[in-house]
Structures are given as C-alpha cells and as structure tokens.
Amino acid sequence: xxxxxxxxxxALSGVVCGLVAACLAYFGNPANMAFCIACFIRDTAGALGxxxxxxxxxxxxxxxxxxxxxxxxxxxTKEYRSMAGSSPMTRFVLGMILAIGSLVFLGCPxxxxxxxxxxxxxAWVALIGxxxxxxxxxxxxxxxxxxxxxxxxxxxxxxxxxxLMLGILVIALATTLLKSSQSGPGSMHAPxxxxxxxxxxxxxxxxxxRMCFAGSIRDVILMRNFDLLTIIGGFFVVMLIFxxxxxRFIPAFDTPGIIAHSQHLWNILGMYAVGFAxxxxxxxxxxxxxxxxxxxxxxxxTVLGMFIGAAMAHNFGLAASATALNAETQxxxxxxxxxxxxxxxxxxxxxxxxxxxxxxxSEGR
Amino acid sequence: MAMRKKERKLVVTFHTTADAMAMEKxxxxxxxxxxxxxxxREISAGCGLAWCAPLxxxxxxxxxxxxxxxxxxxxxxxxxx
Numbered sequence: 001x002x003x004x005x006x007x008x009x010x011a012l013s014g015v016v017c018g019l020v021a022a023c024l025a026y027f028g029n030p031a032n033m034a035f036c037i038a039c040f041i042r043d044t045a046g047a048l049g050x051x052x053x054x055x056x057x058x059x060x061x062x063x064x065x066x067x068x069x070x071x072x073x074x075x076x077t078k079e080y081r082s083m084a085g086s087s088p089m090t091r092f093v094l095g096m097i098l099a100i101g102s103l104v105f106l107g108c109p110x111x112x113x114x115x116x117x118x119x120x121x122x123a124w125v126a127l128i129g130x131x132x133x134x135x136x137x138x139x140x141x142x143x144x145x146x147x148x149x150x151x152x153x154x155x156x157x158x159x160x161x162x163x164l165m166l167g168i169l170v171i172a173l174a175t176t177l178l179k180s181s182q183s184g185p186g187s188m189h190a191p192x193x194x195x196x197x198x199x200x201x202x203x204x205x206x207x208x209x210r211m212c213f214a215g216s217i218r219d220v221i222l223m224r225n226f227d228l229l230t231i232i233g234g235f236f237v238v239m240l241i242f243x244x245x246x247x248r249f250i251p252a253f254d255t256p257g258i259i260a261h262s263q264h265l266w267n268i269l270g271m272y273a274v275g276f277a278x279x280x281x282x283x284x285x286x287x288x289x290x291x292x293x294x295x296x297x298x299x300x301x302t303v304l305g306m307f308i309g310a311a312m313a314h315n316f317g318l319a320a321s322a323t324a325l326n327a328e329t330q331x332x333x334x335x336x337x338x339x340x341x342x343x344x345x346x347x348x349x350x351x352x353x354x355x356x357x358x359x360x361x362s363e364g365r
Numbered sequence: 366m367a368m369r370k371k372e373r374k375l376v377v378t379f380h381t382t383a384d385a386m387a388m389e390k391x392x393x394x395x396x397x398x399x400x401x402x403x404x405x406r407e408i409s410a411g412c413g414l415a416w417c418a419p420l421x422x423x424x425x426x427x428x429x430x431x432x433x434x435x436x437x438x439x440x441x442x443x444x445x446x
Contacts, residue, residue, distance in 0.1 A: 004406035079410040086381075146383030207410065215412050222414075223401050282382070283412060294410055361383035 004209055007230045013209035014234025020198045021114060021235070022242035024062070027190035031248065032118050032258050034239075035062060035202065036111035037285035038102030041303075042310035042319075043186050044168065047178040050311035055184025059172040061192050063289065064165040065199015067303075070207040070293025071162040072200075079207075082158030084297035087147035090355055091298050094281040095288070095305020096312070097348040101273030103310060103319040104341050105129075106260055108285045109213030109274065113232060115260060117239035119251035122260045122267050129268030133275025134217040140280065140356035141222070147280070147359055150298055158295030161303060169196070185259060207294060211235075212287040214278030254332060256325035261335030266320070266342060273348040280355055318344045374445045375423055377416040377430075378404055378438040385414035391433045398422050405443050417445060 004010060017035075025034035033039050039056075046057030074080040102108045105126050107115060112130065115123035172178050172192070181187040189195060205211070209231050216228035243249040253262045261267070278284045281302050283291060288306070291299035313319040323335040337345075379385045389401050399418030404411060418426055420442065430437055 002407070074410060081410075141382055141386055144383055144386065146381045149380035210406065210410065210412050212412060219403055223403065225403055227403060287412065291411075361381065361387060 007227065010209055010227055010230045011234035013205045013211065014231040015238050016205050017202050017211065018235040018238025020202045022238060024190045024195060024198050027194055028188055029190050030185045030188040030259060032115050032120065033111060033185060034114055036107050036114070037289065038099055038108035038306070038310065039111060039185070041099065041306050042103060042314065045307045045311045046186065047180065049179060050307065051314035053314040055181050056186045056314070057179040057181045058186040058189060059168050059178050061169065061196035062199035062202070064169045065196045066203040066206070066289045067162050067165045067293040069200040069203020070290040073204045073207050074294035080158065080295045082153050082155045082295045082297070083150040084153040084157055086150040086298045087359065088298055088301040090147055090359065091281055091302045092305035093351060094277045094355065095302035096309030097273055097277040097352060098281070098285050099306040099309030100313050100318055100344050100348055101270045101277065102285065103313040104337050104345050105267050105270035105274070106320050106322060110286050112271065113213070113236055114239055115258070117236050118243045118258070119249045120255060120258055120260055121251060121253050122262050125264050126267040126271040129270065129272035130275040131217055133272040134214050134279050135221055136276050137279025137356070138218055138221050143357070144361045145280065145356050145359055146361040150296065153297065157297050161292045161300035203290065203293060206286060206290045213284040214275055215283060215287065218279055254323050254334065256323050256332055259322040261320050261323055261337065263337050266337040266345065269345050269349065273345055273352060276349065276352040280352065316340055371444050371446050373420060373442055375418050375420050375426070376405060376408065376441040376443050376445070377426065378408060378441065379413065379415070380436065380438050382414050384435055385416060387433070387435050388416045388430070391429055391435060392416070395429055397425060397429055399426070405445065407443065408441055
C-alpha cells in the first residue's frame with residue numbers, strides 16, 4: 001500500500017505515530033516525553049556509561065526499535081541503500097549540536113510538538129527559534145551549501161548501526177551490564193517490549209512517510225510544499241486529543257513535573273541551533289535515525305555525534321534543569337540553563353554558521 | 366487555489382540538494398520551465414529536492430545542465446500535479 005500518494009494518507013502516518021507516542025506515555029514513559037529522540041539517546045548514552053547522571057540512564061528500546069524498524073522495512077521493500085562519504089566528521093559535529101541544542105531546550109523537535117500539544121507554552125516559544133533555525137539553514141542552501149554527495153558503499157556498512165542497536169537490546173535483555181535509573185525520568189518507562197514494538201511501528205511509518213520535523217518546515221519555506229507538515233499535523237492532533245482526554249492539557253509556562261523550563265531566550269536559541277543544524281545535516285534527530293536504518297552511514301555518524309553530544313551535555317553541565325516542585329515545602333523551583341549550557345549553545349550556533357558558509361557545492365566534486 | 370491536474374511530468378533528481386538549488390538558479394536565469402519539488406516518494410526514500418518540468422522540455426533541460434555543469438542523478442517520468 002502506498003502511504004504517501006495523498007495528504008490524507010500522510011496525515012494517517014502521523015496519526016499512527018501519535019497513537020504510538022500516546023500509548024507509550026499512558027503505559028509509563030515520562031510526562032510529555034512520550035517519544036523524544038534527544039532525551040532517549042541521552043538516556044541510552046547514560047545506560048552505556050557515557051555520562052554519570054543517575055536519573056537519566058536507561059537503554060530506551062524506542063531508539064533501537066526506530067533504527068531496526070526502518071532497517072527492516074527498507075530491506076523488505078528493497079529501499080535499503082548502503083551509502084556513505086558525505087563529510088562524515090562535519091555530520092558528527094552537527095549531531096553533537098542537535099543533541100546539545102535539544103538538551104538546552106529539553107527536547108528534540110518531536111518532543112517540542114508533544115509539549116506543544118500538552119499546552120506547554122515554552123514549547124510554542126521554542127518553535128519560533130526552530131522555524132528561524134530552519135529558515136537560516138534554507139538561506140545557506142540557497143547560497144550553495146553542500147556537504148558533498150554520498151556514494152554507494154559496501155552493503156554491510158549501512159547495517160552496522162542497526163546491528164549495534166540490536167547488540168544494545170541483547171545486552172539490556174540478557175545482562176545487568178547497562179546502567180538503569182532508580183529515580184527520575186530514566187526510571188519512568190513503558191514495559192520494554194511495548195517500547196520496542198512502539199519504536200518498530202514508529203520506525204516503519206516514519207520510513208514510509210519520510211516524516212521529518214526540520215524537513216517539513218524546510219519544504220514549506222523553500223517550495224510551499226505542505227506534504228511533510230501534514231504528517232506532523234496528524235501527529236499533533238492525536239497528541240492534543242490524548243492530552244485533553246487524560247487531563248494532561250495545561251496551557252501554562254511554569255509547569256512542574258513536565259520537564260521544561262521558562263527561560264525563553266535559551267528555549268529559542270536551543271531550538272534555533274537544532275533547526276539550523278538539522279537542515280545542514282539533512283534531517284531532524286528522528287530522521288537521522290531513520291536514514292541510518294535504511295543504510296546511510298553518514299546519518300549513522302550523525303547519530304553517534306548525538307550520543308557524544310548528549311553525554312557531553314551531562315558531563316559538562318550543559319543540559320537545562322527542569323522546573324520542579326518541592327514536595328515538602330510546595331515551593332516551585334524554576335528550571336534554568338546553566339551558564340556553561342548558554343555558552344555551549346552560542347558556540348553551537350557559531351559552528352553552524354561556519355559549517356553553513358564554508359562548505360560549498362563546488363568543493364565536493 | 367485551483368488544484369493542478371495530475372499529469373505525466375519530467376522529474377530530474379540530483380546527488381545533492383545544492384545541485385537541485387543550482388538547477389533552480391540556472392533555469393530562472395535562462396527562463397527555462399519547471400519548479401523545485403520534494404523528490405517523489407515512489408522514486409526515493411530520501412528527502413532531497415528534484416526539478417519538475419513538462420515532458421516536452423527534456424532536451425532543453427539536458428542541454429542546460431550540460432552547459433551549466435550541473436550533474437544529474439537520473440531522469441524520471443512521474444504522474445504529478
């Protein structure tokens with residue numbers, strides 16, 4: 001069945017992915033973190049011991065499922081292409097920026113949409129930064145930015161990341177080697193097989209529909225094409241209905257328990273960096289996992305960059321803290337981006353500009 | 366806005382987004398027909414850009430790409446709006 005030949009079918013893909021996210025939130029994933037690529041990569045990096053923040057360590061089966069889902073469906077439909085060679089180290093850095101920017105905002109673009117659907121006004125503020133970031137990336141594209149073309153490579157190369165993900169799953173199921181949070185967001189999760197199934201389904205539909213948060217806005221700005229945005233629309237509507245029906249829709253800025261902060265400038269700049277880097281890398285964090293699953297070693301390197309960036313965000317105290325409620329005193333402590341995180345975001349944006357305007361189309365040929 | 370009717374179109378794909386952007390620039394400068402579109406899903410699982418033009422412009426566009434040094438990936442024919 002062709003899932004992409006009409007806007008209705010594209011919206012349906014978004015609806016299915018929305019149902020998966022709602023289901024996972026219902027069965028135990030943290031509030032409004034139902035399905036967040038940056039958070040879940042950060043948790044998985046913690047499980048592997050790449051960082052030592054004890055509250056965010058858990059090998060998220062959703063990440064594994066996304067890559068394997070995209071791998072399996074692309075292999076089954078003969079769309080698997082082992083490609084590599086498009087400025088991999090630059091993509092590694094862009095992956096780091098995707099993770100750091102996301103963890104300053106506290107969520108990837110996917111979680112931004114989920115938070116928006118729960119009435120979190122901070123996410124609506126961050127959307128401004130995200131759109132501006134994508135817009136800046138589009139300007140770079142118009143000025144001739146390119147990381148060079150990828151080439152077909154050995155068939156096995158594109159399968160390495162899916163195999164590594166499978167390895168993490170096996171270690172998680174069969175051993176106690178991985179770290180696992182006893183409290184905090186890392187301790188909150190849906191049952192492992194439900195998470196894995198959710199990741200697989202999400203991965204299949206994201207591969208078929210080419211769902212991408214940065215790409216959807218890029219296509220609107222560049223070509224007035226709303227196909228990809230339709231998928232996001234379907235996803236948003238399902239999450240909105242879910243949140244409204246379960247009493248989770250609270251339109252507000254300071255919302256303890258949601259894992260968010262209200263420092264508007266840093267929400268905007270964090271997502272600006274993510275939007276900008278995503279256009280340069282050719283896809284948002286979700287899309288990078290899907291492309292890696294269908295054989296792109298360049299995207300796999302970007303994913304590795306996200307793992308390292310997420311680990312650095314916690315090792316160097318770059319990640320924002322969330323607004324929290326003290327259970328004893330009932331006092332609300334405002335979440336904030338630490339100074340190191342603020343400096344890191346500014347550096348990330350500068351690096352994006354350097355990458356955007358030093359990599360030219362004429363170079364890679 | 367009136368919906369365009371679906372008809373068979375020429376779709377040029379490229380190795381990079383930058384090549385597609387270069388194609389747009391060249392076509393605008395030379396007054397050649399067509400527009401940028403996302404690569405149709407039936408052609409690719411990737412998310413690049415393609416150039417969509419009437420079938421009758423095939424030779425003109427091939428000539429233009431050679432003249433401007435724009436490397437194409439493939440030429441396709443697709444039913445598009």
